[in-house]
Amino acid sequence: MAALHDYGSGLVRTPGGADWLHVQHVPVRRLVTQVLRKLLALSAWEPFATAPGPITPVPYEGLIGVRPSSSQEYRAYTVTWSGIAYLLGGPAAHNPPHTAELNTLLPAPAAATEPPPLPPGLHQGGVVALSWSSRHAETLMPVLRELARKGDESLLIDLATDPGQRCLAEGSEGVRVCPAPAGLFRMSGEADGLRPLDDDRTAEVGPHALRLSRLVRLLSTLLAMSGGCTQPSWPALVQAETWLDDVLSAVRPHSVVLSNDTSPLGALAVHLADRHNASTVHVQHGAWTKESVAWPVLHSRDIVVMGERDLPLALAWAKHPKSEVHVLGQPRFDALTALGRTAQRRYLEKLLSASSRGAPSKIAVWACQPFRPEQLARQADLLLGGLRSAGPGWGLVIAPHPAQRESVFAPLLKQATGLPVAVADTRIGARGCLAGADVVASAYSTCGIEAALLGVPVLEIAAPGERTLGLADHGVAQRCGGVDEVGIALTELPHSRPPVGAADAVCRWRGDSAAQVARLIDHRARHPELPFDPLHDDARSTQPVPEQGEGVPVS
Secondary structure (H helix, E strand, O other): OOOHHHHHHHOOOOOOOOEHHHHOEEEEEEEEHHHHHHHHHHOOOOOHHHHOOOOOOOOOOOOOOEOOOOOOOOOOOEEEEEHHHOOOOOOOOOOEOOOHHHHHHHHOOOOOOOOOOOOOOOOOOEEEEEEEOOHHHHHHHHHHHHHHHHHOOOEEEEEEOHHHHHOOOOOOEEEEEEEEEOOOEEEEOOOOOOOOOOOOOOOEEEOOEEEHHHHHHHHHHHHHHOEEOOOOOOOHHHHHHHHHEEEEEEHHOOOEEOOOOOHHHHHHHHHHHHHHEEEEEEEEOOOOOHHHOOOEOOOOHHHEEEEEEEHHHHHHOOOOOOEEEEEEOOHHHHHHHHHOOHHHHHHHHHHHHHHHOOOEEEEEEEEEOOOOOOHHHHHHHHHHHHHHOOOOOOOEOOOOOOOEOHHHHHHHHHOOOOEEEHHHHHOOOOOOOOHHOOOOEOOOOHHHHHHHHOOOEEEOOOEOOOOOOOOHHHHOOOOEOOHHHHHHHHHHHOOOOOOHHHHHHHHOOOOOOHHHHHHHHHHHHHOOOOOOOOOOOOOOOOOOOOOOOOOOOOO
């Protein structure tokens, strides 16, 4: 990535001055990671290691393909072996840019049109928030309601292109929800300037010399494809910049708030906010791990993290010259105090009764993530095997992630022979039923944190070679790397209580996180240069409630 930055970061910029590698860093890095993995695999392949030499593309094979994923919208792009051969200097005159399979997944491109119209009735002042994930909206809406209670108006711009990721909460007095214009991210097309001629600049990867000019051309092909709000094409990103710039010019907010400032839309939003002299606040919406410390870059001035364990990561990733990091908890978790355990238990029993002769006496909830199907199958084998070894009386409810395709669960249900198993409604998810469970199993879901906060035992599923959130390292979960470990953990429930302060290190939970973040935003608007000092003993004055669609309510 450093070699790529030195070679071509200034080749193309948006009309607002953001260079292509800055705003498209995440999708670029993901594809570069796939390139490196294949180069390492090639080096380790015995015939190549014994007699290294040039490799040539397969005629007519596309250079960029797609890996399987259980995600609804996100496409896991990869490079074919013909693409690797091309990057190492092989001739590819007869190779199309994409595989035939990928061509079938791409939406019909929309032609360039006039700039989309602005939402009517925009008012100057206040806060502009951006969301393109249901978890963004659930994290930000409680904060915006707190600001409204104090008289500060907010505009939440919903940029989601997957219907399941849109903000379900309706606007209220002081908070306006504004969807993005239809078709904003459907444009496709390459960026002028990202087609350099071949030259002798290379990046050394072991024994391989990767041609940087060809890497840029391959990335140009990637960035030409419209992939929705998470992977917008270059023309779509330019159009989004123009539209967002006009919104900020009309509103002139004192703050721009978001829950992701590393992906294309987040990096672009912070760039625009800086141009408009608006403060930027990033509110962490999901858990972080030290394994990913090499790549994230946080651009916002103020960074709100959930717990103490996130503090060193945020400090390492922060790039704003005046950045401050604040441990204020998770606004989305304020509503946990309003979840009804009895109602959620009834929901779980009803699900399992429909799939078997009666509800089991003990229920586990598996909080899924949109991993690759084979990865989910490995986790299912481990969990189902452990449930069987724990003896009779157990049932399992599979709780999909909001971004997950429901079709991925059919083969998992086939694995569950002899066990009562059901899949929760995607609108309910793990958070909507975990309070009624006897145990929650999770590999990498923040629902494991939520369960720990509620005192529900957590099994951290650690299939060989797969990473977890590391909750077991903080004493709030039990790590299970095999079927026997799952079975033993289940038979020994309930576990002893976590050490005092253990859950606090993972997430500060007082029920006042939204109020604290709102206070930070208000402070930064009034005193842009003064450090923020949170008042942790100041109780909330509003009762947190779950967002619409956020699980089973109290009654």
